Structure formats: C-alpha cells, structure tokens
Amino acid sequence: MQKYSIFNLVKNAFFKDQNWDLAWKDPTPKKEYDVVIIGGGGHGLATAYYLAKEHNITNVAIIEKGWIGGGNVGRNTTIIRSNYMYDDNAHFSEFGMDLWRKMSQDLNYNVMFSPRGIINLAHSDAQMNVYARRGNSMRLNGIDAILLNREQVKEIIPMADFSENVRFPIFGGLMQPSAGTARHDAVAWGYARQADSMGVDIIQNCEVTGFDISGGKINGVRTSRGDIKVKKIGLCVAGSTNILAEKLNMTLPVETHLLQACVSEPVKPVLDRVVTFGAGHFYISQSDKGEMVMGGDLDGYNSYAQRGNLPTLQHVLTEGIAMMPFLSKLKMLRTWGGIMDMSMDGSPIIDKTHIEGLYLNCGWCYGGFKATPASGWTFAHTIAQDRVHKLNAGYSLNRFNTGHLLDEKGLGTKTWIS
Amino acid sequence: MLHIKCPHCGIRSQNEFSYGGDATVKRPELNKEISDQDWNNFVYNRKSLRGKHLELWQHLSGCRQWIKVERDTATHEIFNTLKANEDIS
Numbered sequence: 001m002q003k004y005s006i007f008n009l010v011k012n013a014f015f016k017d018q019n020w021d022l023a024w025k026d027p028t029p030k031k032e033y034d035v036v037i038i039g040g041g042g043h044g045l046a047t048a049y050y051l052a053k054e055h056n057i058t059n060v061a062i063i064e065k066g067w068i069g070g071g072n073v074g075r076n077t078t079i080i081r082s083n084y085m086y087d088d089n090a091h092f093s094e095f096g097m098d099l100w101r102k103m104s105q106d107l108n109y110n111v112m113f114s115p116r117g118i119i120n121l122a123h124s125d126a127q128m129n130v131y132a133r134r135g136n137s138m139r140l141n142g143i144d145a146i147l148l149n150r151e152q153v154k155e156i157i158p159m160a161d162f163s164e165n166v167r168f169p170i171f172g173g174l175m176q177p178s179a180g181t182a183r184h185d186a187v188a189w190g191y192a193r194q195a196d197s198m199g200v201d202i203i204q205n206c207e208v209t210g211f212d213i214s215g216g217k218i219n220g221v222r223t224s225r226g227d228i229k230v231k232k233i234g235l236c237v238a239g240s241t242n243i244l245a246e247k248l249n250m251t252l253p254v255e256t257h258l259l260q261a262c263v264s265e266p267v268k269p270v271l272d273r274v275v276t277f278g279a280g281h282f283y284i285s286q287s288d289k290g291e292m293v294m295g296g297d298l299d300g301y302n303s304y305a306q307r308g309n310l311p312t313l314q315h316v317l318t319e320g321i322a323m324m325p326f327l328s329k330l331k332m333l334r335t336w337g338g339i340m341d342m343s344m345d346g347s348p349i350i351d352k353t354h355i356e357g358l359y360l361n362c363g364w365c366y367g368g369f370k371a372t373p374a375s376g377w378t379f380a381h382t383i384a385q386d387r388v389h390k391l392n393a394g395y396s397l398n399r400f401n402t403g404h405l406l407d408e409k410g411l412g413t414k415t416w417i418s
Numbered sequence: 419m420l421h422i423k424c425p426h427c428g429i430r431s432q433n434e435f436s437y438g439g440d441a442t443v444k445r446p447e448l449n450k451e452i453s454d455q456d457w458n459n460f461v462y463n464r465k466s467l468r469g470k471h472l473e474l475w476q477h478l479s480g481c482r483q484w485i486k487v488e489r490d491t492a493t494h495e496i497f498n499t500l501k502a503n504e505d506i507s
Contacts, residue, residue: 254466256466302439302440
C-alpha cells in the first residue's frame with residue numbers, strides 16, 4: 001500500500017495523480033474465512049481492522065449490502081465525546097477518545113479530528129446540580145469536565161440567546177474540552193484502506209440472505225454472491241439488526257427507528273464548539289465547510305425509510321432557534337435520515353450470543369459514530385478471544401434479563417418527550 | 419407528514435398522535451406463573467419488522483383514545499386503522 005505522505009503527494013503530482021493505488025480492492029468472496037463481519041459501516045470496518053492489527057486474524061471478510069460509507073457512518077453529525085456518568089459508559093468512551101486522538105497517525109489517513117469541546121447547556125438550577133454531579137463523576141474517571149456559569153458560557157458562545165425574557169434561559173453548562181468532531185467519511189475510508197492493506201476482503205453489494213447453523217454453532221453464511229464457510233460471524237449492522245435477527249430466529253431488545261440530521265447553507269465561522277440544548281434534544285456544530293450541522297430527536301415510530309418527516313424536523317429546529325436565534329435566518333441546505341438500532345435502555349450491546357460463533361454489536365442509538373474505534377476494538381477482542389473485554393462487559397445482552405440496565409440518559413426507543 | 423385516520427375522529431395529521439409501539443406484544447396474564455424470559459419478551463424484546471407493522475398510537479391531542487394502526491415501516495403507507503379492542507379480521 002502506498003503511504004500517504006507529503007513525499008508521495010509531490011511524487012504523484014508529477015504524474016497528474018494517475019498512479020495512486022485504489023484505497024481498497026474489490027475482491028470476489030472466497031469460499032471460506034476465519035471471521036466474517038456483516039456490515040461494512042464504521043464499526044464493522046474498525047472491527048476488521050483491529051482483528052488484523054491486534055489479534056493477527058487477517059483471513060477476514062466484511063460483507064456489505066450497499067457501499068462503504070453509504071450508511072450511518074456517512075449520515076451522522078460527527079460528534080465525538082465521552083461525557084458519561086456511569087462507569088461502564090465512561091471507561092468505554094474514554095478509551096475511545098484515546099483511539100480518536102491517535103487515529104490519523106494510526107490509519108495514515110487524516111480523519112480531521114477536531115477536539116473543539118462540547119458544551120451541554122443547563123436551563124435551571126436543578127440541571128446545574130445534575131451537571132455538577134455528572135462532571136464530578138467524569139473527573140473521577142479521568143475525563144476532563146468543566147462546569148461553566150452563565151457568564152462563562154456567554155464568553156464562549158455569545159451568539160446563543162442570553163436575553164432575560166426567554167422560556168429556557170441559559171444558567172450555565174457542562175463542558176468537555178477534549179470532545180469534538182471528525183470527518184466521518186474519512187473514518188470509514190481510513191479504516192477500510194488499512195483493513196484492506198492487511199488482507200481483509202471488503203465485499204460490497206453483497207447481501208446476507210441466511211445463515212448456516214447446526215447444533216447451535218455457526219457454520220457459514222449465505223449471501224447474494226454465494227455461500228461462505230465460516231466459524232465466527234460478527235453482526236454489526238446497526239439499523240438492519242432486527243432484519244438479520246429475524247433470519248437467526250432471535251428477538252432482541254432493539255427497535256429500528258429513524259433519526260434525522262440536517263445542514264444549513266455554509267456561512268463564515270461563527271461556532272467553534274459543539275453545543276447541545278438542555279431543555280430538549282438538539283445539538284449543533286459548524287463543519288469545516290461552514291455549514292451548521294444539526295440534529296435532534298427520533299421521528300418517534302418504527303421506520304426503515306432512511307428519510308425523515310417534517311414535523312420532527314420542525315420540532316428540532318424550533319429548539320435550535322430558541323437556543324441560537326440567528327439560525328432562523330439561515331436556509332436549509334440538506335436534510336437526511338438514518339435508521340438507528342435503538343436499544344431499550346439507550347446503551348449498546350457488544351456480546352456473544354447463545355449461538356456459538358455468533359457475536360452481536362448493536363443498539364448504538366444516538367451515539368454510534370463516536371464509539372466507532374472503541375466498538376471495533378472491543379468487538380474484535382470479543383470475537384478473537386471468544387470472551388468479552390472488561391471495557392464492554394457492561395454492554396451485555398443479558399442485562400435486560402438480570403436488570404443491570406445502563407439507562408444513563410433515560411433515552412431508549414422513545415423520544416425525549418412524546 | 420403522516421395522515422392517520424382515527425377510527426373515532428377521522429383523518430388527522432401525525433402531530434396530534436403519540437406513538438405507543440408494537441401492538442402485537444401481549445402482556446402476560448395476571449396471577450399466572452410466568453418465566454423471566456416471558457416477562458423479558460414482553461418488556462424489552464421486539465421484532466421491529468420491516469414492512470407491515472401493527473402498532474399502537476394514542477390520539478393525544480384529539481379524543482385521547484388508543485388506536486391500532488397497520489403501517490409499512492419502509493414506505494410509511496398506512497393500510498388500516500382500528501379501535502384498540504379490534505383485531506384485524
């Protein structure tokens with residue numbers, strides 16, 4: 001594989017950039033693999049990459065129904081953070097923050113990680129108390145957190161509505177300075193390119209049609225491009241989890257819902273942080289192109305549509321305008337939707353299943369993108385060692401039976417208020 | 419915007435309604451011994467079908483009745499709406 005470097009950039013310029021290798025190949029599926037990852041999204045690509053890098057398992061195929069970068073890894077609002085209170089979430093996502101910081105060097109691909117900080121706004125004294133508690137928990141877990149008062153927030157984001165006569169006045173906020181954003185497509189492409197270079201077959205336009213299971217063990221997977229013999233399968237399909245679970249005769253504590261996001265027309269730099277509205281569900285940042293990137297609630301009913309409905313968008317943007325009135329002057333450039341695997345307690349599942357050789361990675365709800373490296377790393381460990389790592393021990397499938405729910409935000413398949 | 423025909427009030431727009439999830443999930447009978455797995459299936463586990471899906475909605479800003487809606491989760495087409503105590507024949 002050609003290394004991306006200033007030297008190679010100059011060298012290839014002499015040949016009008018005609019000599020670059022493809023970032024990844026387009027192989028036909030082999031008859032047999034050691035591990036098959038179903039789903040070529042961010043998590044699946046990262047899993048394959050860490051299987052090769054950390055566990056030396058390179059006879060791996062990624063099977064993707066669509067194309068690389070076409071699913072949720074290319075449809076999110078690119079926010080990266082670890083501002084969690086519960087230990088399981090905090091340890092997992094802070095481990096991920098470390099991987100994010102090293103990612104561009106690690107992958108030899110500029111993922112444009114921008115640790116610009118995230119501010120969760122508080123709109124009451126009670127909310128300030130809750131944020132103080134969460135901030136303290138974060139700091140005990142080694143995560144940076146600063147509780148800001150109203151004046152401090154005003155210094156950082158003066159464009160927010162600080163007038164006195166508003167329904168949700170800003171009392172302050174909780175900031176995680178090390179949080180930020182990254183270029184989501186680059187994350188997918190970077191993982192795909194490195195996984196491919198280590199021998200992983202990335203098979204696109206290939207749909208899983210069934211599984212070959214006997215005696216409670218995985219023997220293979222049937223696809224639209226032929227049957228593949230394999231002993232270990234990692235399921236990493238986000239919004240298609242329920243569809244594949246049905247083929248496996250499993251019902252999971254997951255529902256498929258639609259989440260919308262949108263960007264405004266590009267404007268000059270105005271917002272250099274990620275900001276979330278504390279009296280509803282709205283988050284905003286500004287992309288490098290200048291677009292305001294915004295998102296919020298689920299559409300609220302089961303959906304596989306990958307396109308949204310206007311009432312939710314209106315509701316979400318109303319919150320945005322309440323928080324930052326200048327947004328009302330912007331024109332909307334694009335809106336889109338992605339289908340989310342909403343777990344019942346709002347936290348993910350990375351675990352083994354009752355079928356030997358079948359591993360499950362799902363339930364990412366609103367927070368799949370930021371978890372990409374940590375999810376891939378721990379899922380690769382779970383598959384390679386056939387046991388969960390302590391970082392994903394809390395994300396067990398069995399927690400719904402035992403009652404050890406990770407209901408950190410009280411957000412599951414239901415919208416924030418409905 | 420979805421347009422949902424409330425069996426009590428007629429066609430109304432989506433934002434008068436609140437969603438209540440899969441209508442085929444049955445609560446285990448009272449005073450009967452049930453396994454943890456049965457309870458788990460009722461509380462947490464869902465099929466979340468792609469295609470025809472029978473679901474509960476509440477006409478929150480209207481008659482406040484719970485209703486059943488048969489809707490396609492991929493196209494959002496609504497085939498049928500029923501009162502909460504009615505079943506598809």
